[in-house]
Amino acid sequence: MAKAAAKTNASAMPSTAERRPALAGRSVSATGVKLEITPPAERISLRAPEASLAALSKALGVTLPTKPKTSATKAGRTALWLGPDEWLIIDEAGKDPLADCAKVAALHSAVGISHRNVAFSVTGPAAAAAINGGCPQDLSLEVFPVGAASRTILGKSEIVLLRSGPDAFRVECWRSFSDYVFTLLSEAASDAAA
Amino acid sequence: MLLIRCPYCEEERPELEFRNAGEAHIARSTNMAGESDDDFEKFFFIRSNPKGVIYERWRHMHGCARFFNAVRDTVTDKFIMTYKAGEPKPSKLPKNSNEVVAK
Ligand SMILES: [Zn+2]
Numbered sequence: 013m014a015k016a017a018a019k020t021n022a023s024a025m026p027s028t029a030e031r032r033p034a035l036a037g038r039s040v041s042a043t044g045v046k047l048e049i050t051p052p053a054e055r056i057s058l059r060a061p062e063a064s065l066a067a068l069s070k071a072l073g074v075t076l077p078t079k080p081k082t083s084a085t086k087a088g089r090t091a092l093w094l095g096p097d098e099w100l101i102i103d104e105a106g107k108d109p110l111a112d113c114a115k116v117a118a119l120h121s122a123v124g125i126s127h128r129n130v131a132f133s134v135t136g137p138a139a140a141a142a143i144n145g146g147c148p149q150d151l152s153l154e155v156f157p158v159g160a161a162s163r164t165i166l167g168k169s170e171i172v173l174l175r176s177g178p179d180a181f182r183v184e185c186w187r188s189f190s191d192y193v194f195t196l197l198s199e200a201a202s203d204a205a206a
Numbered sequence: 207m208l209l210i211r212c213p214y215c216e217e218e219r220p221e222l223e224f225r226n227a228g229e230a231h232i233a234r235s236t237n238m239a240g241e242s243d244d245d246f247e248k249f250f251f252i253r254s255n256p257k258g259v260i261y262e263r264w265r266h267m268h269g270c271a272r273f274f275n276a277v278r279d280t281v282t283d284k285f286i287m288t289y290k291a292g293e294p295k296p297s298k299l300p301k302n303s304n305e306v307v308a309k
Contacts, residue, residue, distance in 0.1 A: 080215045080270070095270035096214050148207060148220035165222055165268045 145200025
């Protein structure tokens with residue numbers, strides 16, 4: 013009996029595991045706002061003291077920003093300032109920032125979180141209004157200019173927000189919160205359009 | 207919504223990003239085993255809970271995630287000033303609590 017069951021299970025198992033990104037392919041369009049899931053990206057959480065920043069910046073190919081609420085981008089790789097000794101590195105060019113950090117002898121902590129996060133792009137003239145549906149920060153261009161990045165909240169979920177253009181934002185959230193964040197942003201997008 | 211100035215982010219941010227973390231400037235004894243029960247009770251359980259100006263620890267939980275200290279008025283709920291963790295308790299408070307306090 014047990015043997016037969018094992019055999020049935022084995023034949024039902026696909027030969028390779030299929031990776032399905034959370035919410036893949038879902039998108040919402042409202043007047044003035046488009047909400048999409050961004051393609052998978054490499055990500056690391058980086059902690060380092062000031063003395064290590066030069067070596068890490070060199071290895072990563074992007075200068076780690078030290079000013080609060082800022083980011084730096086070079087060749088598909090973005091470094092977001094999260095705290096005085098904390099950065100989120102996102103690589104959309106398919107290169108592995110973790111491997112680059114591994115070559116650095118200077119003190120640091122780099123943790124791969126590529127699959128911990130899911131990101132959304134929120135674009136269009138009403139993008140800021142849609143995000144403000146759940147985020148209490150001032151998103152005017154004077155206070156949150158292009159390139160500004162911040163960990164903050166959206167409704168009940170923590171997010172990392174990056175302004176990639178005057179009318180374009182990237183919203184990073186934890187994978188298990190992605191359904192909530194997507195649904196909240198969808199509702200906020202239709203409210204912002206109204 | 208209250209705006210709280212984070213000394214690490216160097217700007218005022220919405221209160222929803224912050225968490226209160228109790229009274230500030232409570233030093234742990236360097237000889238905990240030698241503490242009398244009464245002294246330990248004072249250190250561990252007893253807080254000043256004033257009506258008026260209080261010195262508190264706050265954490266910018268959903269921002270830079272750092273702990274810092276804040277001087278707050280418990281009657282008006284107004285934040286008088288904030289300063290980085292580890293900095294001494296300010297001996298003088300700014301007269302006009304509406305002013306943004308320079309570091
Ligand atoms: Zn902060």
